[in-house]
Amino acid sequence: MLVVRDNMVLTTLSLQHTTAQTPETGILRVNEIFFSLQGETSRVGLPTVFVRLTGCPLRCSYCDTEYAFYNGESMSISSILEKVSSYGAHNVTVTGGEPLAQKKCLILLRLLCDAGYSVSLETSGAQNISKVDVRVVKILDVKTPGSGEAKKNYWPNLEYLTRQDELKFVLCDEVDYQWAIETIREYRLERICPILFSPVYSKLDPTLLATWVLRDRLRVRVQIQLHKLLWGEGPGR
């Protein structure tokens, strides 16, 4: 089907992102699927469909998605693709919880790419990312001491990051900030991909973090979670 608008011929998104020939390939536990603006990363502000998978083996001190640890419904991957398609969007983010805790997430990611979406994955950094489809933009957390989960960082993952990916430090305080600087130096993270510094919501003052980053001439991007500024905390945003 073609749509004519302003003397331009546009192919509808439903044709670009077809799911008609997608085979049934497994079941995933899904906490929620919703349409919103991407609140973080270099994709901030882009209309995006979020697929939030249930479950996470970590327990970060600042976790803002604890509701995703246990709840949700079992969905076939083809049902998930149909639901994603219904929003008519181009960008899709697979998140959690920890999406890679469910092995069939890898299939979902591949099929989303095959369907023509621009796909990003938000992962804790504690799961092996080596089998993630290379077309997926990986947003990989580096867990700081303040998270309480720093020992879970799986450093071999660094080998599988490219310039299209992003490393994210969620910072609780100045101790985390200094630790992040040392970690960037130790692993030479700037040579791998862009780095994000994100203050823990309602804990570390973003203005203070911005001041530190400017003072220290860091080559990082300070980010504030846009969706929380717009809508506050809670599911579905």
Ligand code: SF4
């Ligand atoms: S990895 Fe993410 S979802 Fe899991 S506990 Fe930490 S912040 Fe929460």
